[in-house]
Amino acid sequence: MRIISQRIPRKLPSLAVIFIALISFLFCCRSSMAQESPYIVTYDHYLEEPGSLEVEYFSTFGTQRGGNDFDAFWTEFEYGATAWWTTEVYLAGQTTFNDSTIFTGFRWENRFRLLQREHLVNPVLYIEYENTNAADKILKEVEGHDVESDYAASNAVLRQEHDHELEMKLLLSSTFKGWNVAVNPIVTKNLLPSEPWEFAYAIGASRPLALKASPNRCNFCRENFIAGVEMYGGLGDAQSAGLHDTSHYLAPVVAWNLPSDWTVRLSSGFGLNDNSHRLLLRWGLSREFSGFGEMVGRWFGGRP
Amino acid sequence: MKTLFAFFLPAGRIGVATIGIVVFGMNVFGGARALGQEEGAAAPKHKRSTYAALAEAPQKAKERKNPFAGDTQAVAAGGKLFEQHCAGCHGEKAGGSTQGPSLLREEVQQATPGTLFWTLTNGVVRRGMPVWSKLPEPERWQIVTFLHSLNSRSLNSQSPNSQPVKPILH
Numbered sequence: 325m326r327i328i329s330q331r332i333p334r335k336l337p338s339l340a341v342i343f344i345a346l347i348s349f350l351f352c353c354r355s356s357m358a359q360e361s362p363y364i365v366t367y368d369h370y371l372e373e374p375g376s377l378e379v380e381y382f383s384t385f386g387t388q389r390g391g392n393d394f395d396a397f398w399t400e401f402e403y404g405a406t407a408w409w410t411t412e413v414y415l416a417g418q419t420t421f422n423d424s425t426i427f428t429g430f431r432w433e434n435r436f437r438l439l440q441r442e443h444l445v446n447p448v449l450y451i452e453y454e455n456t457n458a459a460d461k462i463l464k465e466v467e468g469h470d471v472e473s474d475y476a477a478s479n480a481v482l483r484q485e486h487d488h489e490l491e492m493k494l495l496l497s498s499t500f501k502g503w504n505v506a507v508n509p510i511v512t513k514n515l516l517p518s519e520p521w522e523f524a525y526a527i528g529a530s531r532p533l534a535l536k537a538s539p540n541r542c543n544f545c546r547e548n549f550i551a552g553v554e555m556y557g558g559l560g561d562a563q564s565a566g567l568h569d570t571s572h573y574l575a576p577v578v579a580w581n582l583p584s585d586w587t588v589r590l591s592s593g594f595g596l597n598d599n600s601h602r603l604l605l606r607w608g609l610s611r612e613f614s615g616f617g618e619m620v621g622r623w624f625g626g627r628p
Numbered sequence: 629m630k631t632l633f634a635f636f637l638p639a640g641r642i643g644v645a646t647i648g649i650v651v652f653g654m655n656v657f658g659g660a661r662a663l664g665q666e667e668g669a670a671a672p673k674h675k676r677s678t679y680a681a682l683a684e685a686p687q688k689a690k691e692r693k694n695p696f697a698g699d700t701q702a703v704a705a706g707g708k709l710f711e712q713h714c715a716g717c718h719g720e721k722a723g724g725s726t727q728g729p730s731l732l733r734e735e736v737q738q739a740t741p742g743t744l745f746w747t748l749t750n751g752v753v754r755r756g757m758p759v760w761s762k763l764p765e766p767e768r769w770q771i772v773t774f775l776h777s778l779n780s781r782s783l784n785s786q787s788p789n790s791q792p793v794k795p796i797l798h
Contacts, residue, residue, distance in 0.1 A: 359713070359762050359763055361762070368762075370758075370759070370762045371758060373716070373717075373758050374727075374756045374758065375727060376716070404758075406756065407751060407752075407753040407754075407755075407756050407757060407758045408753050408754075437753065440750075440753045440754060441750040441751075441753075441759075442749055442750050442751075442759050442761050499761050499762065501765070502764040502765070504762075532764055535764035535765065535766045535767065536705070536764070536766040536767065536770070537705040537706075537708060537709050537766075537767050537770055538705060539701050539704035539705045539708065540704075540708070541708060547764075547767070583712070614716035614717070615716065615727070618726065618727065
């Protein structure tokens, strides 16, 4: 069997060209400090600012019983189309140790704010199309009867199975006295007619370490840190709903919003039952650029 | 040990390439010229109706008092927050840009602190201003304090005991 990672070097030049082209888009953009939430799986109701592009890189190290540990990684390009619509593209890959590194697919996500003003609970509709293979291990959501043993096979075997899925979430989120609480019920449908609807959940709570900003620009001010916890897992499918044969995780999370416009996120997820990976260590790095949409509009002759 | 070591390194060659290029590009070019930063006379004039959202604030919200009124520390903190979160659309000197209206106009400067706080909290989503309730309440009041400091007469008139505040715009 051919080792897939041997193909990677030939793909790298084209990848580099793509990324250099994308970065060139950013030459004229202004960076802007975002107040990013610490969640990695859960979503709150805050969308990307209109015209802003956020570039994010995430990595997830997972332990694997009955197989090799892995490090899955993905890059997100998140764009605020309007104040009520954010669209996002993910490119994902993974390295399974003692196996190979492969590209595992892409996702296209859209989030729509349903109400114009702030309320006690704020709903946002989330719709995502996924084109991935079964070797995808980013565990951005844990659905249906997803369990640890699903990921034990080699990449060569897993990548043979292609998934086209539609995923919908209702993002319910509330912020009060600095605390954010978010609840995301999730339904997923593999576009094959024979596959059942799958159910899942993600919930999270977080709070900045200080609610008042200090007058000086500083890296280590308490208000730059937001800490919290999130919990996520599967709830079975339409044929067999419930908690049996599902996996669940509890993860303390922290975000560090730097004045230099970078955000660092860390998360340590612990499996809550025997079907779960014992440990999912995640980190992410992101930066937001405002004015991206206007710049692209000018390039194509739009009115400034 | 081998797997842990691998975790701390970016995973795979794709990851290395992505991080390297993104970090290089952002560090070298991230501070380049801002778009939409046309302030003062060059800034496009926004219609008076742009400010109509201020009138939509409920009376109870309009009457809320700014807990930081006259606090010079809050002005400085609010100025920092404005630069970080608001200047991208409203201009570094709050004079407006193609993306957001001037905040130096009388409609804004004469609005009550509660009105500005309500607008900041709820945004004007249909006109492109996002909600800013993700900033904690004290930080939103600090921004309101800063905005009123742009017209120090306005600030002084609301807080008789306060010291005159000098705008900290660059």
